[in-house]
Every structure is written in structure tokens, then in C-alpha cells.
Amino acid sequence: MNKLKLNILIFGFSVIGLAACSESFLDVESKTSSTTDNFYKTESDAYRALLGCYDGWQCTTSNGGVGFYVASEVMADECFGATGNTDARNYQVIDRFDIGQSSSDLNIYEDTWKNYYTAIYRCNELLAHAGQIAWNSNEKKGTYLGECRAIRGICYFDMVRLWGNIPLFIKPVNENRAQASPDSVYNVIFQDLKYAADSIPVDAYPKAGASENDGHVTQYAAKALLARVYLFYTGYYGKEPQNVAKSEVLAGLEDIIANADSKGYGLVDEYKNLWPAASSSWAKDGSNYVQTNTYAGDGNKETLLAQKFNYTQDYNGNLDGNRWLVMMGIRNIISVPYGQGWGVCTVNPKFLSSYGSGDTRETASVIDLEGEGITAMDGFEKKHIKDQREYTGYTVKKYTPMAEWRKEDDGTWSQVNAVVDLGGGDFQISQYQDFVVMRYADVLLMAAELGSPNAKAYLNQVRKRAYTAGGKVSAQYVEVEATSDNIMKERMLEFAFEGQRYWDLLRQGVDYAASQIAEAGVDVLSGNAPDKIIIKADKIKATKGLSQIPYNQITLSNNVLTQNEGW
Numbered sequence: 021m022n023k024l025k026l027n028i029l030i031f032g033f034s035v036i037g038l039a040a041c042s043e044s045f046l047d048v049e050s051k052t053s054s055t056t057d058n059f060y061k062t063e064s065d066a067y068r069a070l071l072g073c074y075d076g077w078q079c080t081t082s083n084g085g086v087g088f089y090v091a092s093e094v095m096a097d098e099c100f101g102a103t104g105n106t107d108a109r110n111y112q113v114i115d116r117f118d119i120g121q122s123s124s125d126l127n128i129y130e131d132t133w134k135n136y137y138t139a140i141y142r143c144n145e146l147l148a149h150a151g152q153i154a155w156n157s158n159e160k161k162g163t164y165l166g167e168c169r170a171i172r173g174i175c176y177f178d179m180v181r182l183w184g185n186i187p188l189f190i191k192p193v194n195e196n197r198a199q200a201s202p203d204s205v206y207n208v209i210f211q212d213l214k215y216a217a218d219s220i221p222v223d224a225y226p227k228a229g230a231s232e233n234d235g236h237v238t239q240y241a242a243k244a245l246l247a248r249v250y251l252f253y254t255g256y257y258g259k260e261p262q263n264v265a266k267s268e269v270l271a272g273l274e275d276i277i278a279n280a281d282s283k284g285y286g287l288v289d290e291y292k293n294l295w296p297a298a299s300s301s302w303a304k305d306g307s308n309y310v311q312t313n314t315y316a317g318d319g320n321k322e323t324l325l326a327q328k329f330n331y332t333q334d335y336n337g338n339l340d341g342n343r344w345l346v347m348m349g350i351r352n353i354i355s356v357p358y359g360q361g362w363g364v365c366t367v368n369p370k371f372l373s374s375y376g377s378g379d380t381r382e383t384a385s386v387i388d389l390e391g392e393g394i395t396a397m398d399g400f401e402k403k404h405i406k407d408q409r410e411y412t413g414y415t416v417k418k419y420t421p422m423a424e425w426r427k428e429d430d431g432t433w434s435q436v437n438a439v440v441d442l443g444g445g446d447f448q449i450s451q452y453q454d455f456v457v458m459r460y461a462d463v464l465l466m467a468a469e470l471g472s473p474n475a476k477a478y479l480n481q482v483r484k485r486a487y488t489a490g491g492k493v494s495a496q497y498v499e500v501e502a503t504s505d506n507i508m509k510e511r512m513l514e515f516a517f518e519g520q521r522y523w524d525l526l527r528q529g530v531d532y533a534a535s536q537i538a539e540a541g542v543d544v545l546s547g548n549a550p551d552k553i554i555i556k557a558d559k560i561k562a563t564k565g566l567s568q569i570p571y572n573q574i575t576l577s578n579n580v581l582t583q584n585e586g587w
Contacts (some may be wrong), residue, residue: 027553029075029408050138060152060153061152061154062153062154063153063155063156063160064145064565065162066153066161066164067164068144069204070168070395073139073143073168073172074167074171074328074431075170075340076140076142076143077175077395078324078327078329078340079135079139079339080136080139080178081190081343082329082333082340082341082342082343083131083138083257084131084133084343084344085130085132086114086128086129086132086344087131087132087343087344087518088132088178089419089455089519090344090347090348090364091114091129092519092521092522092527093365093517093521094364095522095537095567096537097133097371097521098368098371098516098517098521099100099365099366099367099368099416100115100365100366100368100544100553101114101116101365101410102364102365102410103347103351103362103364103409104351104362104408104409105407105408105546105547106407106547107498108124109125109262110185112428113568115367116554116555116559117560117565118556118564119587125334126570126571127570127572128570129567129569129570130570130573133183133570135584136178136179136276137189139175140172140175140411141174141189142190143168143171143172144172144190144192145192146164146165147169147172147303154263158537159224162218162219162220162221163219164171165222165223165225165500166218166237166239167216167236169213169216170213170237170241170245172208173208173212174457175188176188176205176209177248179205180202180205181567182566183569183584184202184564184566185199185200185202186198186199186200187581188200188319195348196577196580199582203262203574206253206261207262209249210246210261210263213246213249216237216239217246217272220237220238220239220242220369222279223283224236224238226284227282227284227321227529228466228475228584230318231319234323234328235319235326235454236325237348237360238456239326240285241324241457242384243273244273244325244466245325245457246264246269246272247270247272247273247463247466248458248462248466248468250266250269251470251527252527253467254266254527255526255527256530256565265521266470266471269443270467270472272455273353273463273466273467273472274472275364276377276460277464279298280460281533285324286321286322287322287460287461287481288321289318289485289488289491290314290488290489291380291384291485291486291488292314292383292384293314293315293316293323294418294456294459295418295419296418296422297357297358297387297418297422298346298383298384298417299313299314299315300313300314301357302356302357302425308427308433309433310423313572318586321460322460323456323458323459324376324458324459324462324463325457325458326456327454327455327457329451329453330443331439331443331445331450331451331452332442332443332450333443333445333450334444334445334449335445335449338444338445341445341449341451341452342451342454343486345361345420346361346362346421346447346449346451347361347363348416348420348421349361349420349421349447350387350389350394350404350420351402353371353397353403353421354435354437355394355435356423356424356435357423358387358394358420358422358423359420359437359438360447360552361420361447363404363407363415365415365416365517366408366410366411366414366415366544367414367416367517368412369542370542372386372414372578373410374513375513376496377496378494378497379487379496379513380487380488380489380494381513382488383417384417385416385418386415386416386517387415387417387420388413388414389413389415395413403436406547407547408547410546410551411544411548412542412545416517417517418518421437421438421447422437422438422445422453423435423436423437426440440454451485455519456518459515461482461485461514461515462520464478465478465482465507466480468507469507475507475543476501476502479500479507480499482514483500483510484497486513503552508528515565519550526565529578530561530565532566533559533560534560534561535557536559538557538558538560539553539554539555540554541553541554560584562586563587564586566584568583568587569584571580571583
């Protein structure tokens, strides 16, 4: 056996406290002397290895590459690739499914590919050595291994949706392996999530203890993820999986809903309070600036699973920040409560027309640069417009860097990025907003889609919250029937800019997705000059909605790997 380090320092495992260093379940003392010869003996060893698996999952984002969330948004009909006007056009390649946008960008997902396989290797290490651990209880064994397998399932689900054709590893081996059939990968994903749902006790990580255990995969998270995978697989591939039944998936969702109140889950009262930026505002009070913040908080009752991040990422190997979040920020501009970023994902104005009057989700989801007075800032045209590609006047509010007013020693006030003075990094790498993987609203809408007898009630529970502000329901709210069209429209609005829309489109058929994403010529500004965005449906169809496999990986495999069609 190779004496591989259990290496809780590889890829930055030394500092992985997330929501707050003193509270996160990942905040542990680094150990560097363990090897596979002297490790995997006790439950404590197993827990340390499990933390390495969580860290590996976190590193799929914190260690660079194109974040899965960002790719999901860019490919959808909600956003455009954008970035800086003189930047490389790699995000246009993703947005338009067209390598012709930048023919030299052959390895856009190189780091992403490697990061995911690193995470999977860690999971496989723990699972391969589980038999030599002296477990004190079957309950603890089921919990740790269930979490580990769920993490592996999540990683494979991201990968198989992105690339479709990937090598499959369920043991910690290093070999040049050909791509497996998607069915083989999905079989592992289903098995992993079913194991987690069956093995993690329902009270292993109670919602009441979210300040300490938020981010752990729970039984409910596994059941909800199982439903998401089932809906995508049956939609995209047009067939039922071999090892999971629709009735089983729906039963899992109904179990979550039936026990939600007693277990501390439910919908947050107002939609905007789900998101830091949407729930934060500042006003001048005399000579001071005062913040109003109604954010429901990390680990709130609607969160079934979140990928955790912290502000302590730096350039010295500590990898725990949300690296993709800076891409989403308004390019070169701080406008409290919004921090600066690199201008990816300008919002397609056409998408905004989908919201109805009284629907609070529009203002909670999208930054209207003119409507919120940002375009009137001194130097806005010079700093932002002239450097922004594919400017539309709108950008994403749900996931964006934050900023605040700070009083200086001389009594003056200045706008600063929220990460200033927090950690050792900066606004580029040390963003700390969690990514919410699964919300309770999704449980309700998936149960409705799968044919629950309570489908109408579930659908309208989500809709009613969308039309609620200050405890009052808007007069524009009306109940609707739980038809397939109504459910999918509700998903479009409820989960806008949360990385779900593209996959919801794709599971309705590649041709349908292509018809919704295609654009004949949207007027935008690039470098403050007129520009048009053209996205061809044929390009999406040619790729079957899949992404480019890094050519470096194909070369390193001696062409054992093959590129996806259309790339």
C-alpha cells in the first residue's frame, strides 16, 4: 500500500472553518502525521477523514476553476457570460456552446475537473478503509459513511450533468480509465444517496443545532437530493432508473414535509430574507450610516443543505472561500450593500418579464442598476460601463459580494468590501456567502411535480410566500392548479439565479432547452458600444447540452478519453 498522507493539508485542509471559525463543524486542529498505515482506526479518525471529504467538496469551488454554479447560470436563459470587455471569451464559449467564440480555450474546465476528482478520491479513501475502523456504534458508522457517500454522489451528479461521459471511480485507485456510461455513474449516485437516506439518523444533525452543524448532509437532504437526481435522470434520458422507483422518491419528500414542523423546517416568512444582499439596506442617519438587515441567517429553517464557506482564504494555501462569488459582483464598483466583482452573469432583460405584478422575487433576485440608483454614481460610466462586456443594466442579487459603510478614524465614511479586515485574503478569494444546495421550497415543488395528492397545496404554499411582504399577501396573488406548466414556471421564478434553471430546462429535452436559451440578437453594451448576443439553438443541440471536456485531460489519457460531440 502506498503511504499516502491522509493529508488534511492537501488543497488547503488546514483552515476550513466556514460560517464562523469558532462555530463551524469543520474547524478542527490540523493533523499532518497520519498515513494510511496508521490511520483509519477509530471513530475519531473516521470523522477527521469525513471532514476531508467535506473539504474536498468545498475545494471544488475554493480551489479555482469555473464554479459549477457559475457554469449553470451562464448556460441558462437567465444570464449572459459577460465579464470584462477585454477579457478572454471563455465565458462566451460556455454561454453560446460555441468553441468558435475562443478557439484557443480548450481547457476551460481543467481545474474544475481535477478538483472534483480530488474530492471523490477522498470519499473513496474513507469508504475503502471503513472496515478497519473500530466503530463504537452502527448509528455513528451509518452517519459518517452516509455523509461520505452523499458527498460522492453530489460530486458525481455535478460532473455527469456537466460532461455526461466521465471516468467512474468507486475505489481510491490511480489509473488511466475510460469513460463510463452515464447509466453506470447514475447507478452509483442513486445508491449513494439511498444509502445516506437510509443510514443517517433523522436527528443526527438537528436544525436546532444549526449554529454548530449547518453544512452536514442530513437524512432529509439526502432524500431531497435523490428526488432532484431522479427528476433530471428521467427527464434528460427519458427512462426510469434501475435502482430507484418514483414512489420511493415521492415518499421521501412526503416524509420531509410531514415532519417539517416538528424537525424545524419550513418556508422563511419573506422571500427576500433568504439572501444576504436582498435583506440588507443602509440609510444615512444624521452623520452616520445605519444598516437594516432582515437576513434569516445561515442554516435557517428553509435550508436543507448548504455548501459552507469562510472569509479566511488567503494566498498561503488556506482554501475555504467562495471563489466564484467575486465573479458575480458588479464590475469595478462598490455600491453598498453590493461589493465589487468581475461582472459575470449580466441578467437577460427578457427573463425579467416572467415576473408578475406583486411577486417579491424579482427585486429579491435581481439588482436593477438604474432603478437602485447605481448608474447615477460618480464615475459609473468610466469605471463600469466602459469595462463591462454584455451590459444589460441588471445583475444577480442572490449571489453577489457584499459591502458596507465604514467610519474611518478621521470621522469620514467610506464604502468597503465586506471582507475587509476579516481574514488574510481579499475580495477576490475570501468571499464567504454559503451556496444553498437545497431549500425546503424545492421539496414542496418536487413533490408536486411527482404527483403528490397535495400537489396544489404545495405549489400554492410556495406561490403565496412569493406575494407576501410585511406579513401581508398581495392582492395580485391567486391560486393556480398544479399543472406541469404551472409547476415548471414556478420553479423558474422561485429558483431563478440559484443554479437550477439550466438543468430544469435540459431535463425537459435538449430541443426544448435549446429553444428557450437561443437568442436571435439581444442588444447589449460591450465597452459602452452597441453589441448583440446571438446564441444558436443548433450549437446547443450539437453538444446535447453537455460541456467541453478539458483537452489536456484527453491528451494526458493518451486519447483514452474522448471529447463530447459539438466541441
